[in-house]
Amino acid sequence: IAQNKDAAIKKLFDEVHYADIAEILDEVSFDDAIYIIKLLNSEKTSEILTELDEDIREKILENLSAQEIADEIGEMDTDDAADIIGELSDERQERVINALDDEELAADIKELLSYQDNTAGALMAKELVKVYETWTVAGCMRRIRGQAKDVTRVHSIYVVDKEDKLVGRLSLKDLIIAKSDQQIADILKDNVDAVNVNEDDEEVAKIMAKYDLEAIPVVDDNNVLLGRITIDDIVDVLKEEADKDYQLAAGLTQDVDSDDSILQLTKARLPWLFLGLIGGIGAFIIMEGFQGVFEKYASLFFFTPLIAAMAGNVGVQSSAIIVQGLANNDVKGSINSRLLKEMFLAALNGFILALFLFLFVWIYEGSINTGLAISVSLVAVIIVAGLIGTFVPLFLNKRGIDPAIATGPFITTSNDIFGILIYFLIAKLILGI
């Protein structure tokens, strides 16, 4: 496409939404991407940069000078600007910030960079519409015309007192409906939700989703208004969180996507596979210990994959239910009552499955004893697997560890080993070997 028809390309891209351009740039060759970026005007490219895939953005930024980056940054909202600068090396961060013309912006970005990852502070933007409670509606409208130019979307107007402490909020609608000589203090809504700047971002997401908020102000410990978080950032947090849980359940240790290099994918996949290998070796050692049983009841060994699979599946099911419940804040009651419920549940499921298995073994093998031994062990294995699957995430959560790591290979592997051990112990007992 890029055969030096600059004007044509420029015109073509001018009419396309920046999110679509970002998608195109993700796919074209790297040189073309740089070429197109340099061609377009900086208002558009700054939007494109925020939308690009992180890997590609990193490469493009390496090819821009500190001044060029600073120009792009100057066009961005403070939160996007801080995110992108945060991806640079410390030394380049310095240089880019120093190259910014706008000193206020530089200060805002420095402030945003100072907050810890995954806090409200790291997520918020400095752009907001702020009015003082002593202003009148008419004066307020005048000021808003000025302030609102910097703010992409006005969700709420935040009202502060003379110490910049948050005292209430207003919607543009309230302002339009109000008479122009009324004082802000008389028409503000004082039940304004706000989050502390150090609040965890997932907590912020929960609050905003629960109260259906589209923007929430961020304050410091003294209730001084620092910034605001908008719902589109929260959508990203929710998506990231869901992806992370899903990946943990699938046994991936880091955020990868299918286009990553084989090396990156291996790094994400190998650790849990290695755990599975260790588990398998554990199972081997256990089974070898029961080798003597083989001479009499060889078929017992042929059921180990079944036992291991059931233990794994039941464990994953029960842990997934708990992990989701914890994420949605609806796991109530004590750990003991949870375990009791899971025990009944697993026993019921186990009994139904064991009945079926018993009939199969009885008919196929013609041995009631073997059938009984295998079926009873299956029930026991399912109960234990269910209890482990329920207990581990609850325990991790109590310890402040993300319970989602208890799903997937971790639970499968430990349940495999426990399951096989229990199986042989019980079978041996029943068959009297």
Added chain:
Amino acid sequence: IAQNKDAAIKKLFDEVHYADIAEILDEVSFDDAIYIIKLLNSEKTSEILTELDEDIREKILENLSAQEIADEIGEMDTDDAADIIGELSDERQERVINALDDEELAADIKELLSYQDNTAGALMAKELVKVYETWTVAGCMRRIRGQAKDVTRVHSIYVVDKEDKLVGRLSLKDLIIAKSDQQIADILKDNVDAVNVNEDDEEVAKIMAKYDLEAIPVVDDNNVLLGRITIDDIVDVLKEEADKDYQLAAGLTQDVDSDDSILQLTKARLPWLFLGLIGGIGAFIIMEGFQGVFEKYASLFFFTPLIAAMAGNVGVQSSAIIVQGLANNDVKGSINSRLLKEMFLAALNGFILALFLFLFVWIYEGSINTGLAISVSLVAVIIVAGLIGTFVPLFLNKRGIDPAIATGPFITTSNDIFGILIYFLIAKLILGI
């Protein structure tokens, strides 16, 4: 708490946010919940009803008359109203809609109920601020003061022509900044994104997330403006979608949470467990077929749990990456190139793991031959498992089936069987039995 101190309770709850009250009602006894609902004024209770857990809302609605429900519905936004009426039986739906005072609202709700589940139509609300392109800014402001009372939040003002076809949009900000005698047609932005009323809701979510939209207008096939969808509804869609994928990966067939009854939980859990049982029986039959091998190489059998676990884990990892990639629209290239990449990846992972396993078997068992047989089979099993895990979701997706069902027990079970079969076949070949 509820010892007939009505006034005190009323006062207490008046100051609490409806989402918090809904949470409290989810926890108190059912009679208390009904009592509290009847106590509070209907503006608040209608908000509470929309926030309640579906199970509890159903029970509460059963205890209200059609007229009482209609009164609650009258206070709600059209989208929430339609959702709640949609939960009632057909016959009660009729009665409640007939009991509505507001005929326009009744018509809107009937329209919303007529759209299919999981489409833009089922998600949208009828409330929006609509202006005609021929109006002036001043006239527009007057009309908006009227219309905006029904709309909780004004995101965008939609501009239509005289046939109600969508021609553009305006923000309140644009309106405030404009001169009062300008015509709307002169200041509108004509690059307005809209979705068709029959569009899939997940598609709408993707569009809104991609373009960072907070509201999107919904139009019919003739571009006539029908309603709008706001980002808070999309947050719910995203959450539901993530939960569904997670549950499928964990082997749960329906949306359950940990507080559901044992019967409901069994219904969600048993089907996939049953599949696992069938798989296990398949593995049993395969292993029995190789019984003769046992006399010479008993230890081969002790590695079946390891082989099955690795096959399952690799399958889940590769399918999860594909499922997530498909959900994020970033799986590019042909199926063949995907499979080739996965083959390299699985071969690399498999080789590393097999090397470790070989060393273990060699040292522990003292047999190079056995070690070699097991290790080579492991590599083969991992490659096949990776290919199945990659192919199945891509295939399902091509066929228009949700690829997420290919994660979890489905892939684990089929990989268990294939894995064990391949393992014994290759081991037999290498050991020359």
